[in-house]
Structure formats: C-alpha cells, structure tokens
Amino acid sequence: MQGLSKTGSDLPEVLVLEILSKLPVKSLTRFRCVCKPWSCSFQTPLFITKHHNNNLRNNNLNLLFKGFQGNTIDGLHYFYQLSTEKGQNFSAKQKFHIPFFGKGWSNLFVDGPCNGILCLNEPEDKVALWNPSTREFKILPQSSVQRPPSADYTSFDGLGFGYDSQTDDYKVLRFVISHFDDLSFDPNHQAELYSLRSDSWKEISTNGVYVRDCPLFNKYLNGFYYWHAAGDSGYLILSFDMVNEKFSTLSLPSTLVQSYWHLLDFNGLLGAILQPDEGTEKSFDLWVMNGSWTKQFTIESVPGVEWPLGFWKNGELFFESSEHQLVLFHPSTRELKNLGMHAEKDTMQITAYVESLVTINGRSEYEERIIRCASN
Template sequence: MQGLSKTGSDLPEVLVLEILSKLPVKSLTRFRCVCKPWSCSFQTPVFITKHHNYNLRNNNLNLLFKGFQGNTIDGLHYFYQLSTEKGQNFSAKQKFHIPYFGKGWNTLPVNGPCNGILCLNDYEDKVALWNPSTREFKILPQSSVQRPPSAYHTSFNDLGFGYDSQTDDYKVLRFVTSHFEEDSFNPNYQAELYSLRSDSWKEISTHGVFVCDGPLFNKYVNGFYYWQAAGDSGDLILSFDMVNEKFSTLSLPITLEHFYWHLLDFKGLLGVIYHPCEGTEKSFDLWVMNGSWTKQFTIESVPGVEWPLGFWKNGELFLESSDHQLVLFDPSTRELKNLGMHAEKDTMQITAYVESLVTINGRSEYEERIIHSASN
C-alpha cells in the first residue's frame, strides 16, 4: 500500500488492482503515468491474465475488418476498427494501413486472435505479430532453415499461430514449398516453427499431408491449431499441438460433394461449417467437436450471400454478400443487415478479439509507420 499512497487512495492495493483490471487498455495506458507501482503492476503476468480473463468472461469483443481495394497488383489492404457499442450498427471508427506489407491482393491474411494477439503474413517470407490494443507491432526475423540448394522458387504457404501454455510462449507454424525446374511436379515440402521466446525459427517434421487452407476463420482452439488438409484417403483435418510440437489428423464429421467447409473456433470448441459452392441462396450447417462430432445447428436459405466470415455474440453470422458487402444475418429474426463495408472479392475478413496487455517484444505502431486515420 505504501507505493499506492502517492495516488491518494485509501483502498487496499489488491482492491485497487482488481478495479483497474476491469478497465480498457486505452485507460490503463494513460494510468501508467499515475505512479510507478501501477505501471509495474500492469506488466505482471497476474494482472495481464486477470485483465484478459475479465474481458473474456464478459464477452467484451472488439471487431477488426480487413478489406482490399484496387487492382490485383497495386491495390492496398486496409483495416477498420468497427464500433461494437449498442445501437451504432458496427460503424467504422478508425482506419489502419500497414506499409510493411506490400501491395497485391494475395497479401496480408490475418491469423488469430490468440490472447488478443494477431499474426499477419504475406506469401513472400514476411510475418509479423500485432497487438491492436496496445498498438505494439513485431516483425519476425527471417528464417534460417535451409532450403534445397537446387530450388529455383520458394513459396510460403498456410500458417498457424498459437500459444504454448507450458512455456508461456507464442508460436508460429508455417508450411514452405520449394520448386525445382527439372522436376516441377515434385516440390519439396517443409514446416518451420517460430518461437517468440527464442525469437528464432526451426524446422519441424511434416505429417506427409497436403494443406489446402486459408485464414478465413480463427482455427486456434485450446492449444491446437487446425488446417484443412488432403491425404491419400481424401479430405481431413490436420492439427498441431503448440506444447508438444506434434502433428495429428482428425476425420471430418461428414463429407459432402459440392460443399465448401471451413474450420473455426466456436465458443472454445473446434467447429466445421459447411455451405454449398453454388446457388443464389446458401444454407449453413455447423458441426462441433466435443468428444465426438455433433451438429450444432442449421441455417436455411440465406439469399444473396457468398461466404461465412464469423459469428457474433448471440449467434449472428457475419457474411460476405454476393456484391461483396459485409452483412450480418440474425437467425432468430431472419434479418439480413448491410453494414456498409465493401472489399474486393475473397479479400474480406472480420476478426473478433478481446483486448490484451500481452507484450510481444516489438515496437510501437508509430515506429513501424503504421498509419492511423479517421474513418470516412
């Protein structure tokens, strides 16, 4: 209590910190200047966990919209922070642009969140971690994993991002393909793992399956990251244990022809959502793994939509419409609401995350020249 007396507070220190743990990150950032004990307390694992768990329990979600505008070569990706206040209809509050990542439609998918942290990457060896709450940004070092010397081209493919609770470490797993001029039909596949604690990459033995996935949804669930994959017997699910650093496989709940399927974190459980490839009306079936696969629900006949993008607090479903607008469908009322956000086809993502004080040993957004501007 001695250190806190400078603030004029007569409350016990434990109670003061309990109250502070319920405040948004923006307020806590300002309050670091109140006194040194507060500033130090905000950086302890106990306080960081307490603050994050409070937001999880109360479902205090933030929304980040990613889109793309322009042509496929010179177009730019951008982010909008959307308002989640009641009655504001997810209006855009602030716009972000990240110059570190180049131009072009196939760059900058968003992976995560994991404890409030996002992982961004392109397909040209650039990977970064980002805490949008604290505005900390970390560019990951280039991998030192050796590539086959005769390869003429290397592509960096699907990526997974998660947390190792045993070592308190954040890890990035990505797949790398090396191509050869003399044998273009037999590329070399590698997997490599980055550790934030060691700030380095290492090679991981692959499972011998082909990953064919993209980060439409967050697929990190309780220490495991999941990908859509293909093996000798057809489609399957590939998982990676962030603690043991081992791959394993899982069968799909059902196999349907002419249907897309996507993996996602649904309320802390692994889910698979199916929808038809064709048609002007879409239905959506959600299956959840909880010891075994169980169908959670079916949403029938939603007109004028292309893709599911994510679930909101009360089961509403964010979707990309046929004219590439962000829309929200409420299954209980059958209402389809246009949220006024547009992006080029297949470039739209919506990410719901809980605020976090977790540090990623990076630099401020200002130092990395991330551009903030008021929404139009």
Template sequence: MGGLSKPGCDLPEALVLEILSKLPVKSLTRFRSVCKPWFSSFQTPFFITKHLHNNNHLNLLHKGFCGDTRDGVYSFSQLSTEKGRNFSVKENFHLPFSGKGWSDLVVDGPCNGILCLELGDGCDKAVLWNPSTREFKILPQPPHSTSFDFLSLGFGYDSQTDDYKVVRFVVNYFEEDSDAGSMFEHNYQVDLYSLRSDSWKEISYPGVEPYDLPPFNCYINGVYYWHATQSSAHLILSFDMVNEKFSTLPLPQSQTSEGFYSHLLDFNGLLGAIFYPVEGTEKSFDLWVMNESWTKQFSIESVPGVEMLLGFWKTGELFIESLDHQLVLFDPSTRELKNLGIHAPKWSMQITAYVESLVPINARSEHEGRIIISRPARN
C-alpha cells in the first residue's frame, strides 16, 4: 500500500484509503490514472471488500424491452435516486443479448453488486454482470442432454470460499425403447456453477420443483429462496451457498398460492413474503416475515390500478406495474400514486436495487462486450 497518499497530500495512507473506499465506482475509475499505487490498490481484495462494506448507497436498475415483442432487445436503465429527481432515467444500457420475446430475460440477485441475467425460452444462457464496473461474463454451458427444458436458476455468494455460485434446474428428455415401442422419458438435473473455477458440476436433485419466477424469488445472506411445489403442495425451497445443501420451509399457514401472487424478499436480513391477489383492479398487500416462525408484519389496503408489485424502496414506497403497464411509485403513508413516465410490455419490467461494487467477475468490459451506454438528454 506504500505511496497511497503520494499525490500532493500528507494524510496518513490508512485515512486516504478510508476516504477513497467511500467514493462511487465512477470516481474510482477516473482516479486509477492519478498514480500507480492508487491503480494497484483499487484492485486488491482488501480495498474491494472495504469499498463494498463502506458503500451503502443503493442504485436502482429498471429492466424493460425496446422494439416489438419478437425482434426487440432488452433494455436496462439506471434510475436516479437523488432527491427531487423522481426516479428519472439517469443512464441507459443496451446489452448485446437477444431472444425470442420480451419475457426471455430475467434478473437474479443482486449479490454484492453483481446481477445474474437469465436468458430462457430456448436461449439457455446465464450472464453475470456488474453494472458498476460494466463487466459481464457469459457463463459456459453446463453438461446436459441434447433435449431439455430450462426450469429455474438461483445466484448467490459463498463467504467461506469467496466464490459466486449459480444453481440451475433443468429437465432432461430422452427416448427409451420398451416392448410397447419407443417412449420419451425425463429426469431432473441440478447443476452448480462456481465463478472461482469457472466450471459446473452436477448436484443432487432435492425432489422439489422450483418455479421459474426469479422476480418473485430472492437471495439473502448466503441463501437463495425459490417458490416451489412438492406433490402439488406449495412451499419454499432454499439452497445454502456454503454447504451446498437444499432445505424446505412452509408458506404462512393462512396463505396459499391459489389466486395470490407471492413475492419473496429480503426484509432487514430476514426472509419476507408479500401476498396480494391476482384478480381485481384494487389490491391489498400482506407482508409476512420468517424469524423462527412466520409473523404478519403489516398490511397495505386497497391500492388501485395494480397489475404487479415490482419491489420496495428503502423509504417504504412500492414500485408497481400499473394496469396500463406504467412504472408507478406508491407511498403508503400518503396514499399517493406517482407515474414515473416509464412504460414496457406486460411482465417485462423488473426493478432491482443494488449497491455499487468493484467485485471483479473475470469478464469483458463494456467496450470489449459492446455494451452501449447512453445518457438521456437534459431538458
């Protein structure tokens, strides 16, 4: 770390490091050219971890879709969180991914500022992306049969080995000859990817089938949680990234998945589940929290014009997709609904809050990967 305070100041190196670790990634990227010691220090695991712990400012990413539903491209926008900006678009990103339609790509995470982008519906790709450093990595293909259906994916961090892992469920189809002739059979397969080794391995199938609903599933403190079914019963499936073990837990007893949407979420480090009805133009929300057992935390009554809940903001507001597929902010304390002026096709929108991070993913930069970044024109 010698020479950290070199550029024209007599401050102790530890203090300089502490100050720098609280700056946004964009500033640190510029400061890399100040001197070689700074450039080197910003890449050390010590500084990357310190920056992650010292940076609690949340960024907001909006995922949508540009173009028609067959030939369009996925779009990502960073929304401004500055006071008075009303979550206006700050930057646009257009990643070089395409698919058969707007429902193909979903976002898992975040985990230490990293997102996992899941391209389904025949694309069968998973992509790690750090939107702060603009790095992305298309994961290698895992081993599988020639005929398969992608089911679901989970993403998280193993703190013991400092490794990022992706869990992938597929169902394999194969032809089997019998006395009655050829028949198609199937089996389930679970693959686990390690970023550290950049490889997949097969792990045991837990006997529970997760839903392919990443916007409704979540990652919390080393554990990924899915909605799942077992013998037609609805429950929650979890995977511990450290011990690589699955387990299950029930939904709140007074709730079923029939006729209700259910979102799993991080509620102050605990597993939360929020329920609201599928039908109706006015919807009420019930939040339950798991702390040894399920406890109902609060209810929000009769919010009009709701198609789907997209997420919570840190001050308690709800991001909502309206019935006409606009992004709307609802403040439960004032009952105010504010249209944020962003539209996307039905079910294509996602809102993800993430912290800025220098965590490397051994990936291509935005220039190598041709990620296009644009800033909206100022009025």
C-alpha cells in the first residue's frame, strides 16, 4: 500500500488496519499524524464499525459517573471518569465540567450509550450529544415543531435516544406538553423526533400513550427505546422503533403492574427489575423479556440500598445506597463495596460504554468550553 509504505511498514494494509482497530481512541488520535491514508481510514464506516465491535467483543467498558452537589440554586452537576482497571477500585480518574447545563437543580440526565455516544438532556429544552472518547460535543438545535398557538408554556418529558441502522442515523425522541393557564383546556401532548443526519426535528404521532416521569429507569436496546408508560388499561412499557419510527406497547408481568420497577439491559435483553418502596433490607426480582417475560432470579435482602443503577461485567450490580453513595454488590459473595462517590438524592447515574470513533458533526470539547481535569 503506497500510503502505508511511507511509514516504513511492509505489512499488508488489511493486517495493519486490523491491528490499529484494536487500539484505544487516544492512540488512534495521535496516529492520525503518521500518514494521511491512516487518518482517512480511521474515518471510514468500515473501520469505525470494526473498532467498535472489537471493543464490544473484548468487553472494554468505560464508566462515567454523574451526580449533583450543592443547593438547588447554585449546585453543580458533575461527571467523573472512573477507572475500570483491576485493583483500582473504580477510583475517579478525570472530572468533567460541562457549562452548557449551568448551575442549579435542573434534572440533568444521561441517556445512552448508543455506539459510544451519550445524550445529555434537561427538561428545560437543552439537549446535546457527546462522544467522550473523541471529545466531540454537539448542541442540538431548537425544535421548529409548531405548538398550539394559545399555549402559555411548554415542558419536555420522556426523552429517548437511539440508532437507526438502516439509514446510519442517530435519533432523539421526546414528549412535549403544552400547558394552558385557562384550566378549562387540557394539556396538549406531542412527540417530536430529531435526526442527526438532517439536523432537524419533526412531529411524530403518539397514539395516545404517555410516559411516566422516571427518566433514570428507561432504556435503549437493539434499535428500540423503552419507557415506563401509562395508558387506559394501566401501566405498561412503551417502545419506539428507531427504524420504522413507530410506537408500540408491551404488557408487564402481572406482579410488576402495581409495583416499583425499572428497565435495564440484561445480557442484551430487556430486563425489568422489581423492588419494594420501603425497608432497610430490600430484595430484587429480575424479569427478562425473551419472547415472553420470565423471572430470571431474585437477590435477597440487600442491606442499606435504595435502587440498582445497572449491571457490571460479571453480574455485579451498581446501587445507590440509602446514604446516596455509589456501591457495588457482588451477588455470589454478597459483598457490598462502597466506591466513594456521593451525590444528592435522585441525581446519581452510572453509565457503562465502549469507546467509539463515531462522529456526531459537532465541535470539540475545547470549543464548547468543556473542562477535563485530573481528579483530586
């Protein structure tokens, strides 16, 4: 290969790219300067997919912790990159400050990951896509979808982020509620869909189903986004197909219908975990959808925890403790390890993702004034 020969390599191009596709993004970013063909190759869909699949196959997970500290007016949302190397006990390596979301209690949520991309959103109409591996950040444009002309104010709820594999497009869907000061008018419900490919929003029919306000516990999985929802017949799961852009509903196991539950990814399948609302020692039932709902297992009497935040590599579970600390529970040994991360109640999230070279047509973190620094 002419371009690669300039680097002094006699290896075939296919083998060189195979080797490079197994390297971390930080190394590939440096290697862009080696030669122009390498830089171009790193941006091709084939290489991006191969690199991402290698990370998935090797379970090369990264961990991002999100929390909030301070009072409701001047408090700050913060992010930590946690170490996933053996023996480092998930210590904080880097701290991020994202000024786009400002100060104060504003219910900032992390959605995803989707092919290494995260979606950050606030109910106040602020939405951004972020690739923490390539350090690319994109603030989504304001929606041009028309609201009822007599509406007095608008609120946003139930955001979902996913990938359309047919068009290679990343999409964000959210529910919009238009409110009226005149109480004789019921709130107007809409849904709108953002396409990264077109960089624009459009309205989507909702079929009369609305989501419940629990964004910490919704989930994207295998081309579908799933929400807690409510309809005429009670609680259910609402799903949205990112390819066909259609909604559908999924019933719950009878034991979950009137219980406290949330959705998560269990080995690539949709899981619903059931837990009691109260008690100092809680038990958790995991149900999995694989054609039909089946009860997978029960974790008995875990002391001092509020709710699970997600699974880790070997079946361990991250929990928010009753003292609002991040803890890791090992079901086999029943060890509960405090990881030393704290956040105000209901603001903690832990997101596991693999590195990705996917571009989001945004700007660099530096241009958006995002600050990374080593954790103290």
